[in-house]
Amino acid sequence: xxxxxxxxxxxxxxxxxxxxxxxxxxxxxxxxxxxxxxxxxxxxxxxxxxxxxxxxxxxxxxxxxxxxxxxxxxxxxxxxxxxxxxxxxxxxxxxxxxxxxxxxxxxxxxxxxxxxxxxxxxxxxxxxxxxxxxxxxxxxxxxxxxxxxxxxxxxxxxxxxxxxxxxxxxxxxxxxxxxxxxxxxxxxxxxxxxxxxxxxxxxxxxxxxxxxxxxxxx
Numbered sequence: 001x002x003x004x005x006x007x008x009x010x011x012x013x014x015x016x017x018x019x020x021x022x023x024x025x026x027x028x029x030x031x032x033x034x035x036x037x038x039x040x041x042x043x044x045x046x047x048x049x050x051x052x053x054x055x056x057x058x059x060x061x062x063x064x065x066x067x068x069x070x071x072x073x074x075x076x077x078x079x080x081x082x083x084x085x086x087x088x089x090x091x092x093x094x095x096x097x098x099x100x101x102x103x104x105x106x107x108x109x110x111x112x113x114x115x116x117x118x119x120x121x122x123x124x125x126x127x128x129x130x131x132x133x134x135x136x137x138x139x140x141x142x143x144x145x146x147x148x149x150x151x152x153x154x155x156x157x158x159x160x161x162x163x164x165x166x167x168x169x170x171x172x173x174x175x176x177x178x179x180x181x182x183x184x185x186x187x188x189x190x191x192x193x194x195x196x197x198x199x200x201x202x203x204x205x206x207x208x209x210x211x212x213x214x215x216x217x218x
């Protein structure tokens with residue numbers, strides 16, 4: 001699942017991005033409103049973590065652009081203003097949630113997780129298929145009752161395959177959803193990650209390759 005963090009305080013923006021990456025999100029970062037609009041024009045995000053007081057283009061304008069574009073992107077707005085009227089104003093713009101600075105990164109991550117469950121079709125809190133049980137919020141994977149430790153990217157790929165509910169997911173879609181904008185589109189990272197994921201899940205193999213199309217879990 002892909003998240004855009006828009007925050008002009010570099011240290012805070014990078015800290016948020018790193019924390020969310022630990023939660024297996026693919027994260028892009030923009031440090032002003034104009035850069036945010038540029039990324040929103042070329043990428044699809046489940047959630048945008050949006051500082052309200054941005055330079056170049058104000059966060060309110062970025063929020064309006066997201067809402068006017070339609071789609072299913074959710075907005076978590078950040079602000080240093082704690083007054084109720086400020087929170088109400090932010091929500092009135094179309095933001096889905098509001099977090100006042102300073103905040104705990106663990107709370108921000110929990111709110112992003114909650115918003116991803118509201119972006120697009122509702123995903124169950126537990127994903128099950130072919131003997132695999134995944135609890136995304138706890139980042140736990142079991143195969144036939146056996147705990148399977150996965151890296152962040154392996155976990156993100158597995159979640160996308162399970163969310164597809166048996167449909168084929170292309171390598172391009174996996175790159176879009178599980179990696180950030182800096183990934184080389186010609187890399188073989190999906191194939192390598194899939195090979196490691198299959199090995200960790202064990203036999204019998206459940207991840208099927210559909211030649212020329214992508215991957216699926218039947």
